Amino acid sequence: MSSKSHNHNHRKKKCKSKSRSQSVVSDQFMNDYRDASVTNFDDGEEIFAIKTSKIMGRYMVATRELRPGNIILSEMPIVVGPCTGCKVQCLACYQPIEESGSYAKCKGCDWPLCSANCAKLGTQFGHTKAECTILRDCKSYRFLDYRNFSKLKENFYCIVPLRCLMLKRTDPKSYEILMKMEHHNEIRKQLTDVWTTNQTMIVNRIISDWQMKEFSEDDVHRICGILEVNAFEIGHLGVNIRGLYPTAFLMSHNCIPNTNHNDDEDDFKLTVRASTSISINQPITLSYAYTLQSTLKRREHLLENKFFHCMCARCRDPTECGTFAGALRCPKCPDGYVLALEPLSPESDWKCNNINGCPGYKITAKSMELLINRISREIDALDSNDLKGLEAILSKYRNVLHPTHYLFLEIKLNLSQLYGKINGYLIHELDDEQLQRKMDICKEIIRIFDVIEPGFTRLRGVTLYELHAPVLVLTTRQFERQLLNKTQLRYRIKEVIRYLEEARIVLGYEPRNSPEGIMGVAAEDALDRMREWGKVVGRI
Ligand SMILES: C[S@@+](CC[C@H](N)C(=O)[O-])C[C@H]1O[C@@H](n2cnc3c(N)ncnc32)[C@H](O)[C@@H]1O
Structure with missing residues (x-):
């Protein structure tokens, strides 16, 4: 089972001015969070029940309305x-x-x-x-x-x-x-x-x-x-x-999970939280497979290691719920994407989806497999800290893979953390274009996480933390160059505060000494500084 590996959407806030960057967090988040924190379930009433189905065996369902962040269970290992x-x-x-x-x-x-x-x-x-x-x-x-x-x-x-x-x-x-x-x-x-x-x-x-x-x-x-x-x-x-663990194993699998879990660094106590809203009778799920993979790969893993055929909504949809995580760009037309005709069949042909605008393009499952394996090998051969090499792969295959193909998502997740972290690319060394690149990558992957790992998840928390930095540095630079007026500056500060608030809360669920937990503390510190700055700007 993957622990590191788990429905609300953080709707995009509409931009009021063109100079304002698009935000990936909304008031929805803080509303959910407030709801979650007032519902701390100490009334002794059940949170979940165990049901049985012919296909899944035993599985867990919610017996009360759950909000993101609610603790579903917390238990010691066997x-x-x-x-x-x-x-x-x-x-x-x-x-x-x-x-x-x-x-x-x-x-x-x-x-x-x-x-x-x-x-x-x-x-x-x-x-x-x-x-x-x-x-x-x-x-x-x-x-x-x-x-x-x-x-x-x-x-x-x-x-x-x-x-x-x-x-x-x-x-x-x-x-x-x-x-x-x-x-x-x-x-x-x-x-x-x-x-x-x-x-x-x-x-x-x-x-x-x-x-x-x-x-x-x-x-x-x-x-x-x-x-x-x-x-x-x-x-x-x-x-x-x-x-x-004595109870957590009862959570069924879904390729779009509605929980997040972590284990305590000292005693391995496992805590499972709702990552999205979960209604009464809805299954409480986690993903046994790595979510940043295509349907073919996830289903292969589930069949070989957990011995079942996943039939979830993401697996059944050739676009993987609009993420195009397995899609190719069509080589025969400018706007088409090549998708599996039968996503549940590993033998399925793949075809361009641009029915009216494409002269027609189709490839077999075998050709698809060979292509993906070849690109995967090329990526695997790279050093994961080789920022230039990773960018070069993105550029080399930009006309082959969909921009949010899972192989690209993995690289972009890596790049979102490399920009600002490695020698020669520390945050203050990045030029404006590189800062913009980090920002764009973070926003692109967050939009995909919102679909495949929605809600309060580590991936989202980490990427929001990564996102706050380029926005902050760019804002400071633009303000110093007098490219932002006071209202724009306030708006940007607010935007950074929102990224940090969410990152602090989500990463605050992680063990304090884990890399994510440490990032959560850093988010908290940065948040204090931003609030101070916000106050000063408010006074100007
Ligand atoms: C960790 S166990 C879950 C508890 C198990 N159902 C039981 O009764 O003990 C994992 C097994 O549950 C079943 N399962 C879990 N999620 C499933 C799903 N989405 N579709 C089909 N079977 C599933 C599969 O048999 C899988 O190997």
């Missing part, structure tokens, strides 16, 4: 730990460990630790005493080859499955919840690669190598399926781990 395929890491705090770096070995079980005094040693969601005893008693140290880190890391595949199995004895109630989770093993069994990898890396290691005979092969495979289908990606500051 289990946390390393992801499959992770690097060698501290078994207690999960910080990655380098072969050439310093590390320690646990005195009890010999497993790697960041240091002998890791603060998470002995804690519930770190390396517990019970786990240490089990790992020691089964002589797991025999398989820990510290001379070969690529072999050493394979041992970590078994840690979370083992922690789940241990619950049978240590916390039967949680074990019961866990065993009721969907595992899709009837499908997974047919996927020879996945099944065989799990058999060799996890099942055989736990049952044969570690001699834990009280567990059956079925139990272990079932836990593997449960983890794959239900675990959340969590962790902060270089720590990428996974966690199972």
Whole structure:
């Protein structure tokens, strides 16, 4: 499940003067926020209920009107730990460990630790005493080859499955919840690669190598399926781990989600908030797939990892709700875009949508795949900090991909943060054209986020923060050059304040030490300064 990865729209404010830049926030936001903050649900009444459908199994629906920002649930994990395929890491705090770096070995079980005094040693969601005893008693140290880190890391595949199995004895109630989770093993069994990898890396290691005979092969495979289908990606500051939660897993998937969630950096408590308004009986959803991808890619991910065919409104619409996130520009006419004829079919042909103005253009699914893969490889080969290289790709494919194609969105999201941040492009080093570029990119992507990740979301918060900076610097410069009168200046200050207010609130939901949380604090500071400036200007 993606945690980082989740309906109101922030309507555009109409511009009163041409010299004013178009705003991407509106009064709607503050109205929603005020509503959310007065409804803090401490009346003991239910916020959601669990329903069942033939297609989705259990899913969550709202039992009261929810506003953006409302907390839907907040809960501790059942289990946390390393992801499959992770690097060698501290078994207690999960910080990655380098072969050439310093590390320690646990005195009890010999497993790697960041240091002998890791603060998470002995804690519930770190390396517990019970786990240490089990790992020691089964002589797991025999398989820990510290001379070969690529072999050493394979041992970590078994840690979370083992922690789940241990619950049978240590916390039967949680074990019961866990065993009721969907595992899709009837499908997974047919996927020879996945099944065989799990058999060799996890099942055989736990049952044969570690001699834990009280567990059956079925139990272990079932836990593997449960983890794959239900675990959340969590962790902060270089720590990428996974966690199972007792209730949050019940949220169904939607490619346009209506919640946002984050996990606490100390205890991994997960908090789920409404990101949009949610009406009574409406499903409470998150996106299990990365939202900045095309329908084909999202559906492929959902089928391969969550074992269902997504049929949501975004997937069914060839334009992806007007975002054109998978569309090409038509090479045969100036105004057409090439869209899937049957968006739910990976075999579908793609055709220009300009019915009257185009002589006709069509390509097969295979050609489309080859083209997208070729461009993706070119993008992947670039350094993500290579601002010029990223701009060059945008320029090279500007007549091939729609401006908000997902490959471009990813680049533009990157550029929105690079302009103003990297050497040679620090915010005060940018010329007016570059500032304008940063502004335009931010506004373009925010308009797409409003559709695919609407409401109070990290992406929106981060991009609004990025947006405030060029508007502010341009305003200051234009004011110094006497290109703005007092009314225009006030308007611009108000605009910056609105970006910062929203960014502060949305990013304020994030853990304080996360990059987004730190940005939230910076937004708060900037907001204070802007308000001061606003007061001074008001007095001029
Ligand atoms: C994390 S579980 C959600 C809880 C699960 N429905 C249950 O009853 O335990 C994910 C599974 O729910 C089902 N599911 C979730 N969202 C769905 C959707 N939009 N369409 C179809 N199935 C969905 C799929 O079977 C998926 O593998």
